[in-house]
Amino acid sequence: MYNKTSHIAEEFINDEEILSSIEYAEENKNNLELIKNILEKAKDYKGISHRDAITLLLCEDQEIKESTKALAREIKKNFYGNRIVLFAPLYLSNHCVNGCVYCPYHYKNKHISRKKLTQEEIVEEVMALQDMGHKRLALETGEDPVNCPIDYVLESINTIYNIKHKNGAIRRVNVNIAATTIENYKKLKDAGIGTYILFQETYNKKNYEELHPTGPKSNYEYHTEAMDRAMTAGIDDVGIGVLFGLNSYKYDFTGLLMHAEHLEETFGCGPHTISVPRICPADDINPEDFSNAISDEIFEHIIAVLRIAVPYTGMIISTRESKSSREKALKLGVSQISGGSRTSVGGYAHEEVKEEEDSSQFDTSDKRSLDEIVDWLLEMGYIPSFCTACYREGRTGDRFMQLLKSGQIVNCCHPNALMTLKEYLEDYSTEKTKKLGDEIIKKELENITNEIVKKKATDYISNIQNGERDFRF
Numbered sequence: 001m002y003n004k005t006s007h008i009a010e011e012f013i014n015d016e017e018i019l020s021s022i023e024y025a026e027e028n029k030n031n032l033e034l035i036k037n038i039l040e041k042a043k044d045y046k047g048i049s050h051r052d053a054i055t056l057l058l059c060e061d062q063e064i065k066e067s068t069k070a071l072a073r074e075i076k077k078n079f080y081g082n083r084i085v086l087f088a089p090l091y092l093s094n095h096c097v098n099g100c101v102y103c104p105y106h107y108k109n110k111h112i113s114r115k116k117l118t119q120e121e122i123v124e125e126v127m128a129l130q131d132m133g134h135k136r137l138a139l140e141t142g143e144d145p146v147n148c149p150i151d152y153v154l155e156s157i158n159t160i161y162n163i164k165h166k167n168g169a170i171r172r173v174n175v176n177i178a179a180t181t182i183e184n185y186k187k188l189k190d191a192g193i194g195t196y197i198l199f200q201e202t203y204n205k206k207n208y209e210e211l212h213p214t215g216p217k218s219n220y221e222y223h224t225e226a227m228d229r230a231m232t233a234g235i236d237d238v239g240i241g242v243l244f245g246l247n248s249y250k251y252d253f254t255g256l257l258m259h260a261e262h263l264e265e266t267f268g269c270g271p272h273t274i275s276v277p278r279i280c281p282a283d284d285i286n287p288e289d290f291s292n293a294i295s296d297e298i299f300e301h302i303i304a305v306l307r308i309a310v311p312y313t314g315m316i317i318s319t320r321e322s323k324s325s326r327e328k329a330l331k332l333g334v335s336q337i338s339g340g341s342r343t344s345v346g347g348y349a350h351e352e353v354k355e356e357e358d359s360s361q362f363d364t365s366d367k368r369s370l371d372e373i374v375d376w377l378l379e380m381g382y383i384p385s386f387c388t389a390c391y392r393e394g395r396t397g398d399r400f401m402q403l404l405k406s407g408q409i410v411n412c413c414h415p416n417a418l419m420t421l422k423e424y425l426e427d428y429s430t431e432k433t434k435k436l437g438d439e440i441i442k443k444e445l446e447n448i449t450n451e452i453v454k455k456k457a458t459d460y461i462s463n464i465q466n467g468e469r470d471f472r473f
Contacts (some may be wrong), residue, residue: 004262004426009224012262013203023401025055027248028467035059039067042308045075050257051281053309057301065301072304074330075311079404083385083417084313084377087136087174088129091345092117092156096142102201102246102279103143107215115345118145128348132340132370133428135386135420137170138197143178147339157191167289167427167469171388176238179226185233186190195272195393196230197239198223203255211246227259231267236397238263239316241275245293245303253302253347260310269398271315273336274409276329285470290322291294296329299349300328307333312404319343322339322365323376327469330382340370343383348373374424375433378440386424389472410472411450418444419471 004012028034038052048056056068084426096105102111117125129137137160141148153175162172167313175188176197184263188196202208205220212218227238240259243254256274267423278299294302306315315334317326319341326337342348368376373382389412390400403409418441425437441461450452 002197004265006260007225007228007266009221010205011257012266013053013224013258015205016323018203018251018258020255021051021054022250023190024051025058027147028055029058029060032061033066034064034439035061035064035393037063039071040418042071045078045311047311048309049123050254050261050309051372053305054250054254057305058310060139062271065073067457068301068308069304069332071142072307074306076331076333079311080314080335080413081410082382083335083387084330084382084383085136085385085387086134086339086373087138087336088128088134088338088341088348088370089140089176089318089343090125090160090342091139091140092122092153093141093144093148095144095147095347096215097144098142099213099215100201100217100219101211101213101216102243115451116152117156117345119155119347121346121354122156122159123163124349125272125346126163127165127168127169130165130170132348133386133424134340134370135170136172136174136194136388138338139177140176141178150180150187150331154187154191157188161192165365167423169470172391176239179223180229182229182233185230185235189234194388195233195239196227196235197273197275198226198230198254199241199243199258199275199277200252200397201243203259204247204251205243207247216447224259227263227271228266229371231263231269234270237272237391237400239273239275240271241273241316241356243277244299245279247292249292249298249302253305257309260313269401270310271313272396272400273305273316275316275318276306277318296325297330299325300332303329304332304333304437312401323368326366327380328381337373337374340368341366362419365423371430371433374429375436378436379434381416383440383444384421384424384437385413386420387413387429387472388420389416392472412455414444414448415453415460418457418470419460423469 002017003011036055038048039057042048094105095114097107099106157173160173172194174195174197175193180199208220217223230238232409239373242256259269314336316336317329317334318338377384395403421437422441425434445454445458448457
C-alpha cells in the first residue's frame with residue numbers, strides 16, 4: 001500500500017499510486033475548471049501534490065500551458081532571483097561492475113578506456129578547474145568496490161579541499177557515487193561533503209531491473225532507499241533525479257515528486273536539488289535504442305511543472321543539453337548549471353585525448369568554456385554565482401529551506417553571488433566578460449533593499465578588487 005512516510009521503497013514509491021495518478025490525470029487533462037484550481041493553489045508558492053502536478057503536466061490546453069510557464073517563471077524569479085549557480089563535474093574513476101544498459105561504463109564495454117585518477121592526478125585536475133574559476137565540484141565515479149572503494153573517495157575529497165592554487169579554492173564538494181551504507185554516508189558527512197547526489201534513473205521497478213540486469217545497482221530497493229540512509233546518517237542536502245528517456249516520462253515524473261514528498265514528510269526537508277538529464281549519445285550507447293525519448297516541448301513543460309510543484313528545490317541542468325535548451329530551462333526554473341564540463345576521467349588537465357583512449361560517460365552538447373558561459377549568462381541579465389556560503393555557514397537542510405521559504409535567503413544569496421562573481425572577474429575572466437560583469441554588479445548592488453547588507457556588500461566588493469578574497473554573508 002502507498003505510504004509516503006514508509007522507509008520501504010515500494011510503499012513510498014508505490015506502483016499502484018503512480019498508475020492511479022496517471023489515470024486520474026488522463027481523465028482530467030481537459031477538465032479546465034479543475035486545472036485552473038490547481039494553478040490557483042500553486043500561486044501560494046507552497047507546491048502542489050504529485051497527482052495535481054501530473055494532471056497539470058498532461059493538460060493539452062494551450063492557454064493553460066502558457067499560464068503554467070508564466071507561473072514557473074514567476075516562482076523562479078521570486079525564490080531564486082536572477083542568480084545562476086555554476087559548478088563542474090569531476091570524474092575520478094570509470095571502473096564499474098554494473099551492467100546498466102544505457103551507460104558506457106557498464107562492465108561489458110571493452111571500447112572505453114578504464115581509468116582511475118591518482119591523488120597527484122586529482123591535484124592536476126583540480127588546479128585546472130581552479131584556473132577556470134570553479135569553486136564547487138560534483139565528484140563522479142563508477143561503482144567498483146575494488147578499484148574505487150569509499151576510502152579512495154574520502155581521500156580524494158580531503159585532497160581536493162586542501163588544494164590552494166593562486167587565488168583558487170574548491171569550497172564545496174558534492175558527491176555523486178553509488179548507493180551505500182549508513183556507515184559510509186556518515187563518513188561522507190564527516191568528510192564535509194555538500195550535497196549527496198544519486199539519480200534513480202527510473203522509478204518503474206520492472207523497467208529498472210531490465211535496465212540494470214547485473215551488479216549491485218540491480219537491487220531496486222537498495223538503490224531507491226539510499227536517500228533515506230543518507231539523511232539518517234546526517235547528510236542534510238540530497239539531490240535526486242531521473243534519466244528521462246529510459247521509461248515513460250509520465251511515470252518517472254510522478255515517481256520523482258513522490259520521492260520528494262517522501263523525504264519532506266519523513267525527514268522534514270525535501271531534496272536540495274532535482275536534476276533533469278535526458279539520455280544522449282555516448283560510447284556504445286545510441287539514444288534511438290530507447291523508445292521513450294521526450295521532445296523539447298515536453299522537456300520544457302516538465303521543468304515548468306517541477307518548478308511549480310517543488311518551488312523550494314534547486315533544479316540542475318547539465319551540458320548534456322544544448323545552449324538553446326539550457327537557455328529555455330533557465331527561464332522556466334533551473335537554478336544551477338555546469339560550465340566548461342568534461343565527462344572523461346582526466347579531461348581537464350589533459351583535454352587532448354585520443355579517441356581510442358576516451359573515457360567520457362556521455363557526449364556534451366554545450367561545449368563552451370566557463371568564461372563563455374559566464375558571459376552568456378551576463379548578457380541575459382543573470383548573475384553567475386560561485387557561492388558556497390550557505391554550506392559553509394551551516395545553512396543546510398531544513399535551515400536552508402526555512403530561510404528560503406521566509407524570503408530572507410535573498411539577503412545572503414544575492415550579495416554572496418555578487419561577491420563570488422567579482423572574484424571570478426578579477427581572477428579569471430576575459431576583459432569583455434569583466435566589463436560586462438562589473439556593470440551588472442554595480443546595477444545589482446543598487447537592488448539590495450537592506451541598507452546594512454548593501455553597505456557591507458559594497459565594502460567587501462571593494463576589498464576583493466584590492467586583492468582580498470572569500471567574504472560571505
